[in-house]
Amino acid sequence: MRNTIEKRVPRHSLNSGKGFTLTELSVLMMVGAILASVLVADLSQTRMKLLQQACAANMKHWGMAIGMYMDDYNGVIFYDVGGLHFSDNNSPLQRYFGNGSNSFATLQMVRACPARVGIAPFGPQKGYEIPVGQFRHGLVYKDADIAGSPYFRGGNYWPDLKSVPVPAQYLLMTECYNTVLCNSLLVRVSSPASGFNSDPLPPLARHNNAVNCLFGDFHVELVSSNKIAQQDIGCGTTGNPWFNLD
Numbered sequence: 584m585r586n587t588i589e590k591r592v593p594r595h596s597l598n599s600g601k602g603f604t605l606t607e608l609s610v611l612m613m614v615g616a617i618l619a620s621v622l623v624a625d626l627s628q629t630r631m632k633l634l635q636q637a638c639a640a641n642m643k644h645w646g647m648a649i650g651m652y653m654d655d656y657n658g659v660i661f662y663d664v665g666g667l668h669f670s671d672n673n674s675p676l677q678r679y680f681g682n683g684s685n686s687f688a689t690l691q692m693v694r695a696c697p698a699r700v701g702i703a704p705f706g707p708q709k710g711y712e713i714p715v716g717q718f719r720h721g722l723v724y725k726d727a728d729i730a731g732s733p734y735f736r737g738g739n740y741w742p743d744l745k746s747v748p749v750p751a752q753y754l755l756m757t758e759c760y761n762t763v764l765c766n767s768l769l770v771r772v773s774s775p776a777s778g779f780n781s782d783p784l785p786p787l788a789r790h791n792n793a794v795n796c797l798f799g800d801f802h803v804e805l806v807s808s809n810k811i812a813q814q815d816i817g818c819g820t821t822g823n824p825w826f827n828l829d
Contacts, residue, residue, distance in 0.1 A: 639805070641694075641697070641711070642711065658744060664739050670709070670711075698789040710760075712759040712760075717765060717818070717824055718732050722821050724822070725765070725818055726818065727740065728740035752798065752825045754799075754825055760785070766815060768826070769815045772786040773786075
């Protein structure tokens, strides 16, 4: 009688791979969640940085338009004549945004910060404002668009950069929901717009508590809320506001 030798595969070898325990799976899931959150945060920061850079490019475009207008009109900055705002259709600045019917469409696009939420696809897309400057009157500052101001000519406000002592400190344009007057810059950039051009986000919320500003030497700077608060000195004070025209 032959002895049959059976080659048996050990039972433990069929399932020798050690599986993950519940603790190990929990750790892996936590690590994955952390990595995913870091990646999402990084992508969000990158997106906001790109939007801020696009916003700065818009302002530089405005700086080029204003600069070319100044070259054509002996240093005078167009502000507002007979109710025609600097960004209105057929304003003197419009021709520096192209020719024909597309020039106003381009002007409208360049008027709005790309990070704005809820801007109208057509019609006025407000987002940037040329502030009303201030002039030194004795020991105090007053709005430069009032009678008696050297920049209030013929019933209209005609500012220029020729007499500005430090153009790099003169606030030429800023992200804002409305015209900036004395002691109102921080309010205008920290409050959301309302009405047709409403935006649920105030300007300061678009770029991590900062706003883009175009200065008199045509450089664009991302300005923090703290710096705005320090510089936003109102009329009737002896301060030195950065958007002065003295």
